[in-house]
Amino acid sequence: MAESVGLKDLVRAAKERLGEVPAADLAAHIAEEFNIQLKPAIVLALLGSLQEQAALDRNRARAKEEGERLAAEQALAAKDAPREKRKARTAPTPTQTAGSLREPKTCPACGGDYSFRGRKLVCEEAGGPELVETKYRCRACENEWRVRVPAESVGPLGTPKAPPA
Numbered sequence: 001m002a003e004s005v006g007l008k009d010l011v012r013a014a015k016e017r018l019g020e021v022p023a024a025d026l027a028a029h030i031a032e033e034f035n036i037q038l039k040p041a042i043v044l045a046l047l048g049s050l051q052e053q054a055a056l057d058r059n060r061a062r063a064k065e066e067g068e069r070l071a072a073e074q075a076l077a078a079k080d081a082p083r084e085k086r087k088a089r090t091a092p093t094p095t096q097t098a099g100s101l102r103e104p105k106t107c108p109a110c111g112g113d114y115s116f117r118g119r120k121l122v123c124e125e126a127g128g129p130e131l132v133e134t135k136y137r138c139r140a141c142e143n144e145w146r147v148r149v150p151a152e153s154v155g156p157l158g159t160p161k162a163p164p165a
């Protein structure tokens with residue numbers, strides 16, 4: 001087997017020197033440089049096994065990368081886990097109800113200013129009255145909370161109804 005590895009190395013060296021040339025040219029080069037006579041068919045076979053080897057190496061490198069990527073993801077997930085646990089320990093602010101969207105709103109946790117996150121129509125029970133639920137997030141402490149108001153106190157979704165004239 002040692003001999004065939006040696007021949008493979010010769011073919012690899014010849015190919016590195018000459019590039020993409022016919023097997024006969026590689027054989028001629030090997031004969032000239034190393035005084036070893038190889039039939040072009042043997043050179044072809046050796047080239048084939050070199051290519052196989054290269055493909056195997058590529059696959060191995062890819063598998064290694066994939067393994068490293070997975071390990072990195074798992075490390076990240078492990079880092080995130082405690083953060084999620086911490087979040088779970090703080091009880092989420094229960095959804096509040098208000099008479100209208102005009103009622104002043106501050107963060108229930110810290111009294112801070114909020115940013116508007118979204119608004120949607122909800123129904124507490126099937127067939128029950130429609131409510132407009134608005135989601136807010138505190139700019140200071142990132143607490144999130146929702147406020148529900150009766151849909152009829154709201155104008156076109158998203159804007160407070162104009163007060164009666």
Ligand SMILES: [Zn+2]
Nearest residue numbers: 107110138141
């Ligand atoms: Zn807050």
